[in-house]
Amino acid sequence: MDLMKEKKFGYGCMRLPLLNKEDQTSFDYDLINKLFDTYLEKGFTYFDTAYTYHGYHGEEAVRKALIERHPRDSFQLATKLPLRDFKDNEDMKRIFDEQLTNCGVDFFDYYLLHNMGSNVYQKCCKYDAFDFVVKKKTEGKIKVVGMSFHDTPELLEEILSEHGNGLDFIQLQINYIDWEQPNVQSRRCLEIANKYNKPVIVMEPCKGGTLVNIPKEAEKLMKDYNPTVSTASWALRFAASQKGVFRVLSGMNSMEQVEDNTSFMADFIPLNEEENAIIRNVAKIINLNTAVQCTACEYCTHECPKNIAIPKYFALYNSIMRTTGSFSSQMVYYNNIAINHGKASECIGCKQCERACPQHLPITTYLKDVVEKFEKNSIIPTRK
Known part of the structure; x- marks a missing residue:
């Protein structure tokens, strides 16, 4: 052929x-x-x-x-x-x-x-x-x-x-x-x-x-x-x-x-x-406008012990980093996702996500950036 x-x-x-x-x-x-x-x-x-x-x-x-x-x-x-x-x-x-x-x-x-x-x-x-x-x-x-x-x-x-x-x-x-x-x-x-x-x-x-x-x-x-x-x-x-x-x-x-x-x-x-x-x-x-080069393949989430919605959080983080004004809508999305998933701050640093990532991204480091943007001084709903 x-x-x-x-x-x-x-x-x-x-x-x-x-x-x-x-x-x-x-x-x-x-x-x-x-x-x-x-x-x-x-x-x-x-x-x-x-x-x-x-x-x-x-x-x-x-x-x-x-x-x-x-x-x-x-x-x-x-x-x-x-x-x-x-x-x-x-x-x-x-x-x-x-x-x-x-x-x-x-x-x-x-x-x-x-x-x-x-x-x-x-x-x-x-x-x-x-x-x-x-x-x-x-x-x-x-x-x-x-x-x-x-x-x-x-x-x-x-x-x-x-x-x-x-x-x-x-x-x-x-x-x-x-x-x-x-x-x-x-x-x-x-x-x-x-x-x-x-x-x-x-x-x-x-x-x-x-x-x-x-x-x-x-x-x-x-x-x-x-x-x-x-x-x-x-x-x-x-x-x-x-x-x-x-x-x-x-x-x-x-x-x-x-x-x-x-x-x-x-x-x-x-x-x-x-x-x-x-x-x-x-x-x-x-x-110049993309903070995290994530493709949302979700390989990182398959064995996450805390069920952290990593690609979804990175998408919101990228959206915020491109925004010069208010980012209240992204905050609402983050809070909604965190109801049924682990928050970025719940990462335990096991790095299974980094081993699975086809892009070889430093995911645990980026999750700390997500915490800074979305969780500091923010009220996150309790997960059910």
């Missing part, structure tokens, strides 16, 4: 629309069905989910909205082996079989080692995770094997030099904010993937929505150049324009997003030199 000839746009299923944002299983199937159907009608076929998405229920949601409603040959399905979750060789097999059941399929078109990094690499070597997925490919249970990666270029090179023969592609976080960020290093990681001739799928091209709702000053630069296109289109086109990238994912949860993204990705046109210059200026403005 020549991956570089594949359609450049995929549907990311990490943030499917919900009826109740506090309940990760309350899927809005009426809307999800319409979104999936429209995406398929536009000529696109690739759906990306994972074992851990939506509190370990994401695969089942994709089965109900996609697999049970469309012929198997009308779509491509990707899911992932959770590297933090499996215990040993037998557990990998158990999880894989469970995923086939969750999704209601006999094979996966694409299958990835999920969230590879220094915290799980030695574990994968110990239990032969790389050999496991290759074996499943040989058995016909997987068509294309890959790895999603969140770590340093140096580790990526080590992995590809040792295990690259078994990997058909790499999934990387690439966007114009993380292009030179020292904690992500999108550009360098992409260069390593190109060095080893590994085609790349891009995740987080809009950085969890950060590059959709950008400062007015930055948005003006884009609108002055082309007033008819969305800010999201700039982010997706930046990612898709990079050498070696064969697909860009977008986690769409509204019809407007599906219609917009499919419109410019159907006949993709790479960024020109002038557009790239605008992107660089936009990135500078955003970096």
Whole structure:
């Protein structure tokens, strides 16, 4: 299969629309069905989910909205082996079989080692995770094997030099904010993937929505150049324009997003030199206005002993840091969230969140900043 000839746009299923944002299983199937159907009608076929998405229920949601409603040959399905979750060789097999059941399929078109990094690499070597997925490919249970990666270029090179023969592609976080960020290093990681001739799928091209709702000053630069296109289109086109990238994912949860993204990705046109210059200026403005580079993936919350709503607090904190006047509305949101979640001040410093964070953020330090903004001299409701 020549991956570089594949359609450049995929549907990311990490943030499917919900009826109740506090309940990760309350899927809005009426809307999800319409979104999936429209995406398929536009000529696109690739759906990306994972074992851990939506509190370990994401695969089942994709089965109900996609697999049970469309012929198997009308779509491509990707899911992932959770590297933090499996215990040993037998557990990998158990999880894989469970995923086939969750999704209601006999094979996966694409299958990835999920969230590879220094915290799980030695574990994968110990239990032969790389050999496991290759074996499943040989058995016909997987068509294309890959790895999603969140770590340093140096580790990526080590992995590809040792295990690259078994990997058909790499999934990387690439966007114009993380292009030179020292904690992500999108550009360098992409260069390593190109060095080893590994085609790349891009995740987080809009950085969890950060590059959709950008400062007015930055948005003006884009609108002055082309007033008819969305800010999201700039982010997706930046990612898709990079050498070696064969697909860009977008986690769409509204019809407007599906219609917009499919419109410019159907006949993709790479960024020109002038557009790239605008992107660089936009990135500078955003970096000056974003205190915490969080993508709201929520990996940090899965094992938090205090049930602290970390991404939600960081979103409110970023909003406050961009505000020059009153921030009473953000305070109200913080107080409401704290009723059913741990306050930022309840952090015990165990740092499991930092070990889980794909962005390698100093979360416990940032939580102290949140405390300063939201809890000092503020009345927080008692949690039920």
